[in-house]
Amino acid sequence: xxxxxxxxxxxxxxxxxxxxxxxxxxxxxxxxxxxxxxxxxxxxxxxxxxxxxxxxxxxxxxxxxxxxxxxxxxxxxxxxxxxxxxxxxxxxxxxxxxxxxxxxxxxxxxxxxxxxxxxxxxxxxxxxxxxxxxxxxxxxxxxxxxxxxxxxxxxxxxxxxxxxxxxxxxxxxxxxxxxxxxxxxxxxxxxxxxxxxxxxxxxxxxxxxxxxxxxxxxxxxxxxxxxxxxxxxxxxxxxxxxxxxxxxxxxxxxxxxxxxxxxxxxxxxxxxxxxxxxxxxxxxxxxxxxxxxxxxxxxxxxxxxxxxxxxxxxxxxxxxxxxxxxxxxxxxxxxxxxxxxxxxxxxxxxxxxxxxxxxxxxxxxxxxxxxxxxxxxxxxxxxxxxxxxxxxxxxxx
Numbered sequence: 001x002x003x004x005x006x007x008x009x010x011x012x013x014x015x016x017x018x019x020x021x022x023x024x025x026x027x028x029x030x031x032x033x034x035x036x037x038x039x040x041x042x043x044x045x046x047x048x049x050x051x052x053x054x055x056x057x058x059x060x061x062x063x064x065x066x067x068x069x070x071x072x073x074x075x076x077x078x079x080x081x082x083x084x085x086x087x088x089x090x091x092x093x094x095x096x097x098x099x100x101x102x103x104x105x106x107x108x109x110x111x112x113x114x115x116x117x118x119x120x121x122x123x124x125x126x127x128x129x130x131x132x133x134x135x136x137x138x139x140x141x142x143x144x145x146x147x148x149x150x151x152x153x154x155x156x157x158x159x160x161x162x163x164x165x166x167x168x169x170x171x172x173x174x175x176x177x178x179x180x181x182x183x184x185x186x187x188x189x190x191x192x193x194x195x196x197x198x199x200x201x202x203x204x205x206x207x208x209x210x211x212x213x214x215x216x217x218x219x220x221x222x223x224x225x226x227x228x229x230x231x232x233x234x235x236x237x238x239x240x241x242x243x244x245x246x247x248x249x250x251x252x253x254x255x256x257x258x259x260x261x262x263x264x265x266x267x268x269x270x271x272x273x274x275x276x277x278x279x280x281x282x283x284x285x286x287x288x289x290x291x292x293x294x295x296x297x298x299x300x301x302x303x304x305x306x307x308x309x310x311x312x313x314x315x316x317x318x319x320x321x322x323x324x325x326x327x328x329x330x331x332x333x334x335x336x337x338x339x340x341x342x343x344x345x346x347x348x349x350x351x352x353x354x355x356x357x358x359x360x361x362x363x364x365x366x367x368x369x370x371x372x373x374x375x376x377x378x379x380x381x382x383x384x385x386x387x388x389x390x391x392x393x394x395x396x397x
Contacts (some may be wrong), residue, residue, distance in 0.1 A: 003109040014044065046223060053166065084213070124347045124372040124388060129165055129213055131200035136188035136222065143200060154188045154222040157205055167192065169222060185224065193217040194235070197348030199324075204231075207242040208249065211325045214345040217271070238325045239264045241283075256305050259286040266321045275306040278319035280347060331362045331378070340395065345374050350392045357384070357397055 013030055016022050022030065034041050129145040141151055147161040158172045194200050194216050202210040205223050212218055216235025230250040235255040241249045243262025251258040253269040255276050263283025269276040277333045278287050287303040287310060288294040295310050296305050302321070323330035324342075331339060339362065340351045346368060364378045372393070376386045387394040 052196055072125040113201045124349060124391075124393075126369050126371070127199060127346045127348065129200055131167075131192055131194045131212065133159075133167065134191040134193065136190060154190070155225075157222050158221070159190075164201075166203055168203040169205040171205065171223070180271040188222040189219055190222055191217055191219045195348070196345050204229075206220075206244065206247075206249075209240040210277055211238040212236060213324050214348075218241075232269060233269060235270055236266070236268045236324070238264075242263050255286050255290055255308065256310070260284075261287065266325070268321075270341070270345075272337075275304050277321070278303040278305075279316060279318060281318050282320070296370065319338050323365070324368065327367060329364075329366050329368055331364045333363065334382075335359065335361050336379070340393070343372060343375060343393065348391065349388075354394060354396045357395060358382075360384075 002255060010239070013022070013026060013033075016026060017030060033043060095142035129143075131143045133141045133143055133151070135141070136154060137153060141153075143161065145165045147165065148163065150158060150160045151167075152159045156172050157363065158170050160168050160170070162168050190198060192202055192212060193212055194212050196215045198214055200212050202212065202218065204210065204220060207231055210218060210228070216233070216237060218231055218233055218237060220231040224247065227246075228248050228250060229244070230252065232252045234253065237251075239251065241259075241260050241262050241264075245261050248254070249260045249262075251260075251267060253267060253273070253276055255269070256278075258267065258278055260283065264281040264286055265283075265285055266279045267276070268279075278297065280297045280299050282299055284296060284298060286294055286296050287305065289305055289308045289310050291308045293308065293310050295303055295312055297312055300318060301314055302316040304311050304313055317330075317332060319326075320330045320332050324346075329339075329342065336357065336359075343349065346353050351373075360382045362378060362382075366375060366378065373390070379386065383397070385396045387396070
């Protein structure tokens with residue numbers, strides 16, 4: 001039987017090393033353990049990685065800490081109580097990692113390898129860079145991270161995939177089409193659509209950069225020929241709009257229109273979310289609802305449009321709003337249903353709830369580029385059970 005208390009003792013020893021508080025006797029004890037097996041040294045390296053440990057601490061910081069700790073006790077037999085201080089939190093996390101079987105003994109390593117092999121078939125991989133581009137003539141092109149070079153041309157604009165895989169629109173001759181005085185041509189509308197499990201980057205004809213999240217679409221002209229720049233969004237996107245005071249930029253969604261001149265902002269307008277949220281990082285924007293209500297927001301503020309009633313939320317965590325764009329999931333007192341909607345879009349799965357699921361909220365941050373089972377490690381701290389059945393995640397209490 002695994003000696004969990006011994007593992008916790010070892011975890012506290014490693015934690016004291018990181019805090020620079022090892023006694024001479026403890027230094028000798030730690031050195032003997034390191035010299036005993038190369039796998040111990042590999043484990044030590046992983047445990048003392050500050051970035052990795054920080055993520056583990058965030059996972060450990062589930063809002064429902066009591067339930068999380070009881071789940072740890074249930075799985076390890078460890079009887080001590082969690083301490084609220086960050087210093088002891090480091091020790092507890094390291095100790096927990098060891099006690100839960102990362103100790104790389106032969107028995108545990110073989111057991112882990114078997115579990116991974118059996119679980120791999122049932123795990124779900126994260127989304128990738130992929131989208132579909134629909135041109136003005138109705139033809140479609142499949143895009144992915146391997147696409148490079150010229151794709152098409154419309155209205156004297158060349159459409160290509162650059163070396164980073166972004167979709168880029170460039171004028172093929174001068175910049176006449178960007179000037180308000182240029183003749184207005186028939187507008188050639190393009191649509192970039194990402195499926196569930198996909199995301200894509202786009203550079204519009206005016207140089208505006210757009211990051212399109214999963215299960216989203218953006219409709220836009222191949223060239224901005226008039227006195228305004230207008231696009232239509234469903235789903236979620238982050239914009240870095242090129243400044244042009246003479247030509248306002250508009251983003252229209254189902255329930256509102258955002259007006260900007262040049263700024264950085266995120267719009268979450270998924271139809272399965274209760275509200276449309278516009279979060280401003282730089283500059284200034286005006287958000288106008290379909291009923292005519294209008295508000296202006298400043299950096300660090302968020303316009304929340306709920307059933308055509310727009311309110312302003314101040315001092316929001318902008319990192320959380322654009323975590324997806326930076327390759328992260330970030331949960332800050334986030335309810336389970338909201339988290340599962342994010343997972344549904346990114347991992348291309350349906351979600352089914354069975355039984356009574358208590359209302360729980362979570363804190364944590366983790367990469368979006370991991371199998372979904374690693375996300376479950378955050379959620380399981382509150383005693384929930386997750387089963388993967390094909391393209392469906394079943395959640396049970």
